[in-house]
Amino acid sequence: MSDSYDEDKVAMVVTIAWSIWFNRNEVRHRGSKKSGVALVQWTTQYLEEYSAANCLPVMTPMIQVVGWSPPPMLRCKINVDGAIFKAHEAVGVGNLIRDSHGQVVAALSKKINARL
Known part of the structure; x- marks a missing residue:
């Protein structure tokens, strides 16, 4: 219209x-x-x-700042995430390993075929 x-x-x-x-x-x-x-x-x-x-009440979205904090000295931190791709019958996984200085030590991203 x-x-x-x-x-x-x-x-x-x-x-x-x-x-x-x-x-x-x-x-x-x-x-x-x-x-x-x-x-x-x-x-x-x-x-x-x-x-x-x-009528839905107007809600102000809460903005939450999420920051990464490094692990203690001489330690590593692993962050993991995943996703589902139902239409493609697949999942995805990702890992990121960082040291106490925030430097990336290793990373992985992988698609896995899966019947969903």
């Missing part, structure tokens, strides 16, 4: 059309008919309830 359309107005028009169609079916099958004013009131209330039920 074009940016010139107001989303709330479009929702109102579509929901009014739906309520008219629904009211027509009510008249055909049950004989009960709502007035135009009643349809607009029902539509307004329906959209308000729908919006309230589907």
Whole structure:
């Protein structure tokens, strides 16, 4: 849709059309008919309830800075990670070994075929 359309107005028009169609079916099958004013009131209330039920609270994302800390002197630290590639029936693993100065001692990255 074009940016010139107001989303709330479009929702109102579509929901009014739906309520008219629904009211027509009510008249055909049950004989009960709502007035135009009643349809607009029902539509307004329906959209308000729908919006309230589907409104997600705006949450500020918490930013957490995660830093790497070196191991004690004369020790190494191993970081491990993995990933699953279901469409390719494979997994991936990775290892990184660093010394107490943060220098990379060894690294490994491997794809492993696996039935998932």
